[in-house]
Amino acid sequence: SQQGEEDPQALSIQEGENATMNCSYKTSINNLQWYRQNSGRGLVHLILIRSNEREKHSGRLRVTLDTSKKSSSLLITASRAADTASYFCATVPSGGSYIPTFGRGTSLIVHP
Amino acid sequence: DAGVIQSPRHEVTEMGQEVTLRCKPISGHNSLFWYRQTMMRGLELLIYFNNNVPIDDSGMPEDRFSAKMPNASFSTLKIQPSEPRDSAVYFCASTAGGIRYGYTFGSGTRLTVV
Numbered sequence: 001s002q003q004g005e006e007d008p009q010a011l012s013i014q015e016g017e018n019a020t021m022n023c024s025y026k027t028s029i030n031n032l033q034w035y036r037q038n039s040g041r042g043l044v045h046l047i048l049i050r051s052n053e054r055e056k057h058s059g060r061l062r063v064t065l066d067t068s069k070k071s072s073s074l075l076i077t078a079s080r081a082a083d084t085a086s087y088f089c090a091t092v093p094s095g096g097s098y099i100p101t102f103g104r105g106t107s108l109i110v111h112p
Numbered sequence: 113d114a115g116v117i118q119s120p121r122h123e124v125t126e127m128g129q130e131v132t133l134r135c136k137p138i139s140g141h142n143s144l145f146w147y148r149q150t151m152m153r154g155l156e157l158l159i160y161f162n163n164n165v166p167i168d169d170s171g172m173p174e175d176r177f178s179a180k181m182p183n184a185s186f187s188t189l190k191i192q193p194s195e196p197r198d199s200a201v202y203f204c205a206s207t208a209g210g211i212r213y214g215y216t217f218g219s220g221t222r223l224t225v226v
Contacts, residue, residue, distance in 0.1 A: 033214050033215075035217075041219055041220070042116075042203055042205075042218050042219045043155075043203070043217040044217070045214030045215060045216065046214075047214075048213065048214050090215075099145075099160060100215065101157065102147075102154060104154045105154070
């Protein structure tokens with residue numbers, strides 16, 4: 001299966017701390033995407049990193065990709081209570097159908 | 113832009129009834145996806161359309177599920193007859209650039225079959 005797997009399943013931190021989530025996958029990818037889902041809402045696209053990229057930034061978000069280890073990480077710096085949500089990685093395989101498959105997500109709680 | 117619009121937001125129905133979920137993708141997006149989310153199985157792709165044509169429906173769980181996209185601005189997912197195990201949140205997502213861009217999700221339809 002191409003499905004990415006996030007780690008940890010749950011993360012609880014204090015406001016102001018950094019939060020790091022990881023995603024591992026099994027086969028070659030075209031790109032990897034991170035999404036956020038607030039409770040009772042749809043997924044919101046955060047950032048896309050292509051297989052030939054190693055790092056991308058967007059505001060307080062930093063995503064890294066290591067294709068040799070087939071893993072990615074999402075770092076949220078200076079977290080806020082509003083960052084409380086589930087975070088999902090989605091892998092888009094190279095070749096084939098190019099359809100993203102989602103992991104089970106990391107549930108992040110940021111305590112004020 | 114109103115984003116991807118799904119209706120209804122919530123649906124409660126009795127087992128055996130027909131359920132129709134609706135989705136309006138973002139104007140100009142040429143790919144549309146239906147996902148189902150449950151605690152047990154996470155997010156599962158049910159079917160996706162490209163330029164209104166169903167490309168891959170291998171994720172549709174059973175013949176009770178069917179999806180249509182009669183035009184670029186509307187899609188339906190129908191379950192007939194519905195069963196309690198169909199209870200889930202169903203999401204529609206669309207994208208314009210295929211694999212090059214992220215996907216925009218609707219707010220979902222929470223389906224409860226009793």
